[in-house]
Amino acid sequence: MNENLLIENTTVVTMNPQRDILTNAGVAISGERIAAVGQADEIRARYPHAERIDGRGKVVLPGLINCHTHISMSLQKGITLAVPDGLYRVMWPVERSLTPDDCYIGALVGGAEALKGGTTCVIDHYFHMEQVARATTQLGLRGVLGHTIMSRLGPIIGEREFEEAVAFVRRWKGRHPLVTPWLAPHASDTVSPEWLDSIREIATEEGVGIHLHLAQSPQERTYIQEQHGVGCVEYLYDAGFLGEDVLAAHCIYIDEHEMDLLAESGAHPLYCPMGHALSGRPARAWELLQRGAGVLIGTDCVCSNNLMDIVGELRIAGASQKQLTGDREAMPASKILEMVTVDAAAAIGMGDQLGAVVPGYLADLVVLDFEGLHTAPCYSLLDNIVYCCNGRDVATVIVNGRVVVQDGELTTADETELVYLVEEKGRALMRRAVEKEEDLAWIWRKK
Numbered sequence: 001m002n003e004n005l006l007i008e009n010t011t012v013v014t015m016n017p018q019r020d021i022l023t024n025a026g027v028a029i030s031g032e033r034i035a036a037v038g039q040a041d042e043i044r045a046r047y048p049h050a051e052r053i054d055g056r057g058k059v060v061l062p063g064l065i066n067c068h069t070h071i072s073m074s075l076q077k078g079i080t081l082a083v084p085d086g087l088y089r090v091m092w093p094v095e096r097s098l099t100p101d102d103c104y105i106g107a108l109v110g111g112a113e114a115l116k117g118g119t120t121c122v123i124d125h126y127f128h129m130e131q132v133a134r135a136t137t138q139l140g141l142r143g144v145l146g147h148t149i150m151s152r153l154g155p156i157i158g159e160r161e162f163e164e165a166v167a168f169v170r171r172w173k174g175r176h177p178l179v180t181p182w183l184a185p186h187a188s189d190t191v192s193p194e195w196l197d198s199i200r201e202i203a204t205e206e207g208v209g210i211h212l213h214l215a216q217s218p219q220e221r222t223y224i225q226e227q228h229g230v231g232c233v234e235y236l237y238d239a240g241f242l243g244e245d246v247l248a249a250h251c252i253y254i255d256e257h258e259m260d261l262l263a264e265s266g267a268h269p270l271y272c273p274m275g276h277a278l279s280g281r282p283a284r285a286w287e288l289l290q291r292g293a294g295v296l297i298g299t300d301c302v303c304s305n306n307l308m309d310i311v312g313e314l315r316i317a318g319a320s321q322k323q324l325t326g327d328r329e330a331m332p333a334s335k336i337l338e339m340v341t342v343d344a345a346a347a348i349g350m351g352d353q354l355g356a357v358v359p360g361y362l363a364d365l366v367v368l369d370f371e372g373l374h375t376a377p378c379y380s381l382l383d384n385i386v387y388c389c390n391g392r393d394v395a396t397v398i399v400n401g402r403v404v405v406q407d408g409e410l411t412t413a414d415e416t417e418l419v420y421l422v423e424e425k426g427r428a429l430m431r432r433a434v435e436k437e438e439d440l441a442w443i444w445r446k447k
Contacts, residue, residue: 003031005051006026006027006029006043006050007053010025012037012059012357013337014358015355026039027060027365028050032177032362033363053367055367058368061118061341061367062341062364063364064341065123065296066122066310067123068125068247068270069110069299069300071308073301074113074422075422075425076426078306079091080303087216089439094433094440095155096155098127098156100130103127105421107132112410112415113302114308117308117310118368119308120398123298127147127155127161128147129145129165133145133172137176138412138413140402142364145179149162149195150186152191165183169206178400185212188215188224197241200240210247216251231255232258233258233261234258242261242267246268248262251270268293268347269283271283272298272300273297273313274313274316275300275301275305278305289335297313311385314386314389315386317331317336333385337386362400363401
C-alpha cells in the first residue's frame with residue numbers, strides 16, 4: 001500500500017504564521033503527517049509515486065475544528081427548534097430514555113454528518129462517551145471527548161457519572177491517536193461547587209482540558225445569582241475554575257464585567273452562530289474578541305441548529321455579528337477562519353500539530369470544490385470561502401492522513417445504512433420518551 005498521498009494543481013490556504021495562500025500548489029502527505037507544501041511541479045517531482053488527488057478548481061484548507069458539539073444528538077434532530085426553554089421542556093425529558101446504543105448510533109450519524117460538512121475534529125460533550133469514542137474512531141473523526149457530569153437537575157446525574165467521567169479520561173489518555181479525553185461538567189448550575197472544585201483539581205493533575213456550558217440560559221443565571229450573588233462567569237472566576245484550558249459554550253447571559261473576566265481568565269467562549277441566532281439571543285462574540293477573549297466557533301447540537309455543517313456555520317458567524325454590532329467590518333473572514341483552525345488548535349493544546357497546512361503537522365485537511373456557479377468569480381478567496389461555501393462544497397476530507405470523505409462521499413461508513421439507523425433509532429427513542437413523559441406527547445408525529 002502506498003502511504004504517500006499528493007493533492008496537486010490546487011490552491012492552499014495554509015493558515016501558517018504568514019497566512020500564505022499558494023496557487024498552483026501541491027500538498028504531500030506521508031503516513032499521518034504533511035510531508036511537503038509548495039509549488040505543484042516541485043512537489044510532484046519529490047513524490048513521483050504518490051497516489052494523487054487532482055486539486056484543479058479546488059481549495060485546500062486545514063481541517064476545521066468544531067469546538068462545541070453533541071454528535072450523538074443526531075437522533076433528536078430539530079426537537080427543540082423554536083421551543084421556549086427547549087433544553088428543560090424537551091431535551092432533558094427525552095434524554096432520560098437514552099441508551100448506550102442510542103449514543104453510539106447517534107454519534108456515527110452525527111460524526112458522519114460532521115465529516116461531510118468539513119469538520120475533522122469535534123470537541124464533544126455528552127453521556128455514554130465510551131460509545132461516542134467507539135463511533136468517532138470507527139469513522140476516522142478526531143475528537144476531544146468528555147463524558148457529561150451533572151450533580152442536579154439533568155436527565156442522567158450522580159456520583160456514578162462523575163466516576164465514569166474521570167475513568168474515561170484515564171482509559172483514553174494516549175490510547176488512540178484520534179481521541180483526546182477531557183473532563184465535561186455540564187454547567188455552572190448543574191454541578192455542585194464541591195464537584196467543580198474536584199474537577200478543576202483533577203483536570204490540572206491529569207493535564208486535560210475542561211469543556212462546559214456557561215451562562216447559557218436565564219434559568220442558569222438566576223440560580224447562580226440566587227445562590228452566590230454574582231453571575232455565572234464571575235462565580236467560576238472567583239472560584240479559580242476558569243483558565244486557558246477551559247472551553248465555555250455560549251456565554252450569552254453575561255454582563256460587561258463578566259466579558260472582561262472571560263478575557264482576563266484566558267478561558268475560551270464558544271460561539272454557536274446558528275443555534276444562537278435561532279434562539280434569538282446571539283452571543284456578543286465580536287465584542288468578546290475585541291476585549292481579548294479567545295472566542296471559538298461550534299455548531300452545538302442538531303436539536304437547536306439542525307445541521308453539523310461547520311463550513312456553512314462560518315457565514316452565519318460573520319453575518320450575525322455584523323448585524324448585532326451594526327458594524328459591517330466586524331468579524332472579518334480572516335478572523336473567522338482563524339477561529340476554526342489555528343485558534344481552535346491552540347485552545348485544545350495542539351497548536352503545533354493542527355490548524356495549519358505546514359510540513360510536520362498532522363494531515364487533517366479539507367478540500368473545497370470551487371467550480372460551482374456560487375463560488376465564481378472569486379476576487380477575495382477568504383470571503384468566498386466564508387460567504388459562498390457550505391458543507392455541500394466539501395469534496396475531500398483527510399484526517400490523520402486517511403481519506404475519510406472522497407468526492408463528497410464517506411469512505412468509512414455506508415450513508416444509506418446510517419440514514420436507516422438514525423430513522424429507526426430516533427423514532428424508537430421518541431416513542432420511549434413519550435411513554436415515560438406525558439408532557440412530551442406533542443412532539444411526536446407519526447408518519
